[in-house]
Amino acid sequence: MKSEEIARLAGVSRSTVSRVINNYPNVPEKTRERVMKVIREYNYEPNQSARVLAGKKTNTIGLFLFTIYDINSPYRIYNNGYFSPFVDSFVDIGNSMGDYMLVHTIYKPEECWRIRQTFLQKRIDGGIIISTDKSSELESIFRDVSHPIVIMDYDPSVIEKTMGPEARIAVVDLNDEKGINEAVDYLVSLGHRRIGMIAGRQTSYSGLRRRECFVRRLEHHGLPVDDRYMIKGDFTWEAVVPEIEKLIYSQQLPTAMIASNDLMAMAAIETFKRHSIRVPEDISIIGHDDIPTAAIYKPALTTVRIPFFDVAKKSMDMLSELIENDTPRFTVYKADVGLEVRESCSRI
Amino acid sequence: MKSEEIARLAGVSRSTVSRVINNYPNVPEKTRERVMKVIREYNYEPNQSARVLAGKKTNTIGLFLFTIYDINSPYRIYNNGYFSPFVDSFVDIGNSMGDYMLVHTIYKPEECWRIRQTFLQKRIDGGIIISTDKSSELESIFRDVSHPIVIMDYDPSVIEKTMGPEARIAVVDLNDEKGINEAVDYLVSLGHRRIGMIAGRQTSYSGLRRRECFVRRLEHHGLPVDDRYMIKGDFTWEAVVPEIEKLIYSQQLPTAMIASNDLMAMAAIETFKRHSIRVPEDISIIGHDDIPTAAIYKPALTTVRIPFFDVAKKSMDMLSELIENDTPRFTVYKADVGLEVRESCSRI
């Protein structure tokens, strides 16, 4: 079934059918009705490719996720409580806006060409990129591609520097400073003075920055930044366990630790438990992100909450904005985060 | 940049450029090289819409998820440990096969027209449908749409009856009988005789069938099927809590229970714990699915394991098969499941 047949059956031209489909005003109600009747009767849907080729939008949004796991790891991307709420939210929001969502997983920077390809093939109107690590491959996309992009977890200043003159990019940033400050302040208010950190990968924007904020806040309170308590993690469970074990063997424990994500917080808690160090009785732990399991976990995790849905909504709104306006521009949005107090910390 | 310009720059016709792009054999290596060089130099990617309009495949697969949650529920689809490993796997597998994945969430049967629309607009070559409840809307799609579809969690016999003569449908089914039998047998081997079930929604294929298998297996062992121990759940956490509380107040507890999914198993465990009934000391619990959190949970959940990745892989293979062969056909694949023994059951 194509528009030509609809036209014939309704006794009009293809032009008129097209006007009806696109809801143009210049067609009388009676004609519109007649055409719609035929369209409904035959379950007609216009061919997407023909429409796009003739100049319409694709109504498709690309969602590109840079996973932190190896493709062979059994812990894959969406299992990661950080990504799945985002995928969830983005798909829902896109669908409810009438858009189709193309979801793509990127395992290595070298696969970035996939993003460019998707744009150049004109499969999507715009893209959401959830990245973690700084990569030159990604930055080359900011330079080349003039299509609307919203990016999360990337240093805004780097983007502003790298992006080409045609770029239409928005950055969604988290107010990490506020989140980390609240976490540190809370521990201080509970009497803690020996506070450590389980940091995220330092090649990532958020991993690096959360660590900086942490150090600054300790100094603000006049507390020592003890290198022995600064654990190098990489956002995954596996990397944390041996580091925490080393810490335990050193016999020098802090009284509290802040992790750069919840998974690492839980990995630490499990490791402490296995060595009969109780949380929160013996050591207090704060996570980051508030992934869905954080609340179910025992002890329920005190953590810095990311409002996943709101962040996704804001991102999609910004993307729509960029899609509608075809003038190059650059915007940064800083999303609010806040400490969610549960059971994993105690007064000293 | 379009093929015409590439042709001009390479000194050939658009036909030849097309032959190179599509990797047709009838073009000499030298010409191919020359064209490829220009293509690479200009980062040329053929326009997807033009290709499809001219008769090529879309290389896009639709993934349609029927969620069990209300769109307003804070527990949304991917948070549900059942869906997210599937989304994960499907996206990965599709991407690695060179396909694009269009992910769509369906909250109500009335939204089924979205699936039909996606097919009729020729956005996808085929679709994966992960359903839960029987719905006439979905069945009307099996009747109308002649596009390749793989469907999970749906009664194969119903599909075979409803599908139209042109349908190219494959069903991926789980060997629920084996899973439930192993669970019951395991509890019996631990000495349990008063075994209850926390059933899934009885409007869903798997909810209904797991219950049937459970009843049959109890009878096989000559054990009583006690209505007081048959809890009505609906696969969600919220519905289980009050039912378990009713059971607790009745003062008549079974010594073991099998839940139709892990979430309900955990909801039951949490509720028992709150009433100082210990798992597994006082009551043994078995879940179903082996969602990612099942292993981290305390007590680590003994559960019937669904091999998510393998099931997804098999589904995608069957879908590719259906896409390649355009003769109508119907296939059923029964995926293997098995009991994963952990800590949530004990000898009586």
Add this chain to the structure above:
DNA sequence: CTGAAAGCGCTTACAG
């Protein structure tokens, strides 16, 4: 082995 030409199914100035 290669190119000219038709065609895929729409949309959109343009003319009336």
Add this chain to the structure above:
DNA sequence: CTGAAAGCGCTTACAG
């Protein structure tokens, strides 16, 4: 308000 016609950027018989 409406239709004829050009055009979007490819692919694919077809002819040579």
